[in-house]
Every structure is written in structure tokens, then in C-alpha cells.
């Protein structure tokens with residue numbers, strides 16, 4: 491196992507993200523609600539920089555009994571990051587693709603020790 495330095499402990503605020511190079515790989519490291527999450531920066535669609543796009547609450551549409559729309563709403567519970575190439579969305583806590591949750595970005599452990607944050611590959 492290899493531990494790659496990401497940042498000094500405490501330097502990433504909630505909502506921050508960094509992309510680090512680990513050999514020939516790129517890994518996106520997110521801090522979200524006090525926890526770290528790390529994923530391969532290669533989008534499942536076409537290899538775009540999956541971790542480098544917009545971070546946004548999941549958007550859902552509420553459908554009424556008469557099948558009309560009550561509008562679009564931001565989720566309070568689920569946050570996504572959006573691949574900037576064509577818009578594939580991924581759950582920031584699981585790496586699951588929003589369009590097909592069975593597909594997930596490869597994830598990596600993140601540890602904090604000796605005043606620093608490391609991603610483990």
C-alpha cells in the first residue's frame with residue numbers, strides 16, 4: 491500500500507476538493523460533511539475528469555398523482571459531483587453514478603496521521 495500526501499490536516503474545509511497525482515493515476519479527494527472521500531478521476535462514461543466539475547445537491551422532480559410536475563427540488567441528504575465533459579453525476583459519499591448506481595468510480599481510503607491527509611492506493 492502506498493500513502494500519498496494530499497494536504498495538511500485541517501486545510502480542507504467542508505466542500506473542498508483536491509485532485510492529486512498518484513503515479514500515472516489522478517485521484518479526487520473530497521471533504522464532505524466532515525469526512526473524506528476519494529475516487530478515481532476518470533469518468534465511467536468516456537474518461538473525462540470526473541472529480542473536477544460542479545458539486546451540487548441531487549436534483550429530484552416531484553411528480554403529482556395527476557402525473558404533472560410539482561417542480562424540481564434540491565436534496566438535503568445527497569450531494570453529487572458532475573463530470574464537466576458530459577454531465578455524468580456521482581454520489582459524493584459512494585462514488586455511485588446517479589444514472590446507474592450499480593456503476594461506481596473506484597474509491598480509495600483516506601487517512602489522517604501526523605498532521606496530514608493521505609490517500610491510500
Ligand code: FES
Nearest residue numbers: 533536538573576
Ligand atoms: S466523460 Fe464524463 S460525462 Fe462523459
